[in-house]
Amino acid sequence: MYKYPLIIFEGVEGSGKTTQIKNVKSYLRKNRIKFISLREPGGSKLAEKIRKLILNPKSNFHPFTDLLLYIAARNENVNSIIKKHYKKRVILIDRFIYSTLAYQHYGMNLNLNIINKLNNFILGNIKPDLIFLHTVNILELKKRIQKRKEKNRYDKFDINFYDKVQKGYIKMLKRKKNVTIIDTKKTIRENKFEILKKINKIF
Ligand code: TMP
Numbered sequence: 001m002y003k004y005p006l007i008i009f010e011g012v013e014g015s016g017k018t019t020q021i022k023n024v025k026s027y028l029r030k031n032r033i034k035f036i037s038l039r040e041p042g043g044s045k046l047a048e049k050i051r052k053l054i055l056n057p058k059s060n061f062h063p064f065t066d067l068l069l070y071i072a073a074r075n076e077n078v079n080s081i082i083k084k085h086y087k088k089r090v091i092l093i094d095r096f097i098y099s100t101l102a103y104q105h106y107g108m109n110l111n112l113n114i115i116n117k118l119n120n121f122i123l124g125n126i127k128p129d130l131i132f133l134h135t136v137n138i139l140e141l142k143k144r145i146q147k148r149k150e151k152n153r154y155d156k157f158d159i160n161f162y163d164k165v166q167k168g169y170i171k172m173l174k175r176k177k178n179v180t181i182i183d184t185k186k187t188i189r190e191n192k193f194e195i196l197k198k199i200n201k202i203f
Contacts, residue, residue: 004091006082010169012136020188034090036085036090040096053069066108075122082126098131130180132179132195
């Protein structure tokens with residue numbers, strides 16, 4: 001039994017992660033459970049600066065440069081925030097290591113071993129306890145992305161790209177024990193209860 005789990009929320013754009021993170025945060029607040037909440041890329045002050053640089057529609061980095069920037073932002077979070085709170089508070093993260101594998105390897109064909117090595121080197125003994133993978137029908141996703149008012153650089157890919165990314169996520173995570181797949185076909189409320197049930201089991 002681990003009292004303060006590291007919980008990560010993964011999935012493509014428009015898959016409902018952010019709404020569910022809000023629900024978990026209000027549940028933890030209500031129950032007076034100490035937590036911190038981060039997003040990637042971003043989180044710490046410096047990592048947020050890196051986020052702006054990567055996602056600015058004017059940035060035209062080479063895909064490998066993007067990879068190094070995502071990893072750099074994660075390294076900032078791990079060293080300045082996560083290590084300090086690991087197992088002392090619940091840590092919620094909107095995207096983590098599997099985003100890099102899904103987007104940079106499955107989406108952009110960058111080398112899987114390099115990504116794994118970089119992630120492992122940064123994380124050391126830190127391991128996610130629970131992973132919620134949010135999935136969405138790809139046509140529904142197209143609609144959701146089109147509706148976004150402010151589009152960042154990673155909101156502008158062809159729909160096939162997100163399809164590859166989502167398939168990559170499913171391939172990587174579907175057999176892992178600590179993963180729950182949250183399908184947007186179900187209602188937000190149903191998904192909320194499924195997520196809270198899993199989290200409750202840990203406490
Ligand atoms: P979001 O905060 O709206 O989810 O946008 C972040 C974007 O960055 C999203 O398209 C996924 C992408 N991303 C990667 O490509 N690799 C990564 O390692 C991370 C954390 C995010």
